[in-house]
Amino acid sequence: MPAVELLLRHAREFGLDRLDAEVLLAEVCTWPRSRVIAHPERQVETAAADRFLTLARRRAAGEPLAYLLGRRGFMDIEVEVSADVLIPRPETELLVTTALALDLPPEARILDLGTGSGAIALALAKARPDWDILATDVSSRALKVARRNVRRIAPGRVHLVASDWFSALAPVRFDLLVSNPPYVAVNDPELDSCVADHEPPRALFAANDGLAALAQLASTAPERLEPGGWILLEHGHRQGPSVRAMLEAAGLSAVRSIADGGERERVTIARRNGLPGG
Ligand SMILES: C[S@@+](CC[C@H](N)C(=O)[O-])C[C@H]1O[C@@H](n2cnc3c(N)ncnc32)[C@H](O)[C@@H]1O
Numbered sequence: 001m002p003a004v005e006l007l008l009r010h011a012r013e014f015g016l017d018r019l020d021a022e023v024l025l026a027e028v029c030t031w032p033r034s035r036v037i038a039h040p041e042r043q044v045e046t047a048a049a050d051r052f053l054t055l056a057r058r059r060a061a062g063e064p065l066a067y068l069l070g071r072r073g074f075m076d077i078e079v080e081v082s083a084d085v086l087i088p089r090p091e092t093e094l095l096v097t098t099a100l101a102l103d104l105p106p107e108a109r110i111l112d113l114g115t116g117s118g119a120i121a122l123a124l125a126k127a128r129p130d131w132d133i134l135a136t137d138v139s140s141r142a143l144k145v146a147r148r149n150v151r152r153i154a155p156g157r158v159h160l161v162a163s164d165w166f167s168a169l170a171p172v173r174f175d176l177l178v179s180n181p182p183y184v185a186v187n188d189p190e191l192d193s194c195v196a197d198h199e200p201p202r203a204l205f206a207a208n209d210g211l212a213a214l215a216q217l218a219s220t221a222p223e224r225l226e227p228g229g230w231i232l233l234e235h236g237h238r239q240g241p242s243v244r245a246m247l248e249a250a251g252l253s254a255v256r257s258i259a260d261g262g263e264r265e266r267v268t269i270a271r272r273n274g275l276p277g278g
Contacts, residue, residue: 118146227274240265
């Protein structure tokens with residue numbers, strides 16, 4: 001049976017960084033990472049060592065760590081992920097914290113459009129047990145992952161519907177629309193090849209320089225929002241001016257973009273005129 005030290009050396013030879021190697025070794029051994037770090041002499045069962053070397057090669061070839069582990073932390077939850085869903089990003093936590101800071105009615109009706117793993121809807125459901133949350137996706141494979149996450153994290157709290165944006169929904173209005181839609185331009189030269197090669201294209205790319213889905217959501221929002229209701233859209237860091245213009249053209253008010261910790265506009269918010277309940 002090989003020792004921890006030897007396995008980590010092999011991983012380094014494949015070009016894997018130390019942290020990822022420790023995380024993967026801890027995972028296959030079902031140990032805490034601290035044990036991997038503290039006990040380089042410890043022997044690893046042969047089956048676990050083989051599994052580690054397979055995962056280490058896949059990681060070194062660019063497969064995202066979250067897909068290899070099958071999970072990702074987001075806000076205060078951990079969601080299951082697979083190659084059928086986007087890996088939830090830290091940037092998207094800005095969307096969630098912005099939503100949680102809004103002054104919404106106690107039993108607000110929320111719609112998460114393009115829910116993927118269900119991360120946004122579930123983070124909102126955990127924080128606001130009284131909100132009525134619906135989440136949609138056009139991908140049936142993504143919805144299967146989301147369904148398992150809902151069952152494990154907040155059973156019965158998020159209703160999932162297969163829908164091309166609003167098309168399959170009854171004509172109801174919402175107090176809050178949230179979406180992290182696909183917004184990467186096809187052939188964006190800045191897109192990391194690990195992302196382009198492994199994450200679902202439908203979760204990433206949109207026509208019209210990445211703005212097509214954002215435009216569709218912005219233009220439909222007024223007829224789907226209650227008076228005084230809000231829409232929050234995540235977008236690329238150079239898309240703020242275009243998204244603000246779309247929301248203003250749709251007749252929404254209080255339009256503003258919010259920057260992340262790196263001073264990049266990543267979320268734009270707008271409101272339908274009128275008083276809640278009016
Ligand atoms: C950027 S991912 C966001 C996933 C998740 N909300 C998150 O933040 O981690 C965009 C999601 O929108 C979904 N999507 C793409 N086109 C759609 C459409 N026409 N209608 C509904 N969902 C769509 C994709 O399947 C994908 O799950």
